[in-house]
């Protein structure tokens with residue numbers, strides 16, 4: 144499987160993360176990429192460096208005011224007379240968060256603190272001096288992957304970091320800033336008619352859902368731990384089926400906390416049936432490993448070999464496929480999970 148990755152993606156090095164009322168060590172650490180690159184090496188895959196693609200792919204799925212904030216906030220922050228080590232909000236506007244709610248208007252406040260609360264949706268998305276560069280390169284990786292699939296590659300892996308699937312059109316959250324999966328899926332719509340997005344990260348792909356929620360040309364499916372007591376809490380329920388023209392083109396398959404590989408296998412089978420019924424022309428797999436039993440913020444009980452089953456299942460769909468890296472924070476096992484996925488896709 145061809146792969147893409149840019150070394151600048153490891154420069155994003157967050158310092159703070161709020162969990163259970165405490166500032167703790169971040170989970171999205173640069174070491175994650177080293178583990179995933181190591182797994183690729185064991186399978187003989189050398190990633191290509193993505194070309195710089197400019198901002199068109201991000202602008203196709205995000206608002207201009209949001210992207211402008213992300214691009215400029217560090218420099219503005221650095222000029223504050225008194226400040227912490229990275230851009231971190233201390234206010235959160237009232238907002239329903241319903242998936243059918245499209246992007247909000249641009250933030251009415253001109254000041255940085257007000258805008259930080261508007262555009263950084265929680266305390267897992269600090270912006271440091273190199274964050275924007277990593278965010279742009281991560282999107283470049285996804286776009287290069289999409290373009291390779293559009294040019295005829297049967298399967299491509301985009302080693303994206305930071306992740307993207309929690310990023311809404313106008314808001315960062317959950318370690319995510321630009322929605323790489325959505326940008327890639329949108330990019331593929333110009334080459335293929337109907338795109339299916341299958342998200343198997345342990346968290347609901349709420350940003351991807353919101354971006355395509357009123358569309359009937361992109362089927363979004365997310366398999367994740369039940370959000371009733373798990374991030375992102377407010378979306379990811381089975382009743383969310385899409386809105387307007389998109390009604391019926393979003394599918395959420397929540398898993399009970401503690402569920403293991405057999406439950407994931409069943410859910411991927413159900414998702415596969417929906418993808419076939421939809422008649423997808425191409426597939427984007429949002430691949431996270433935080434369903435692994437050892438994940439430090441996980442509640443599911445998959446083992447590394449379960450990702451081989453997922454790989455075999457998505458290959459059986461027999462579609463041009465882009466695999467986009469999302470979460471997975473147990474640094475000692477995420478390489479095994481990726482290697483297993485590749486083995487399942489391409490059995491020896």
Ligand SMILES: [Zn+2]
Pocket residue numbers: 344345346431433469470471
């Ligand atoms: Zn996740």
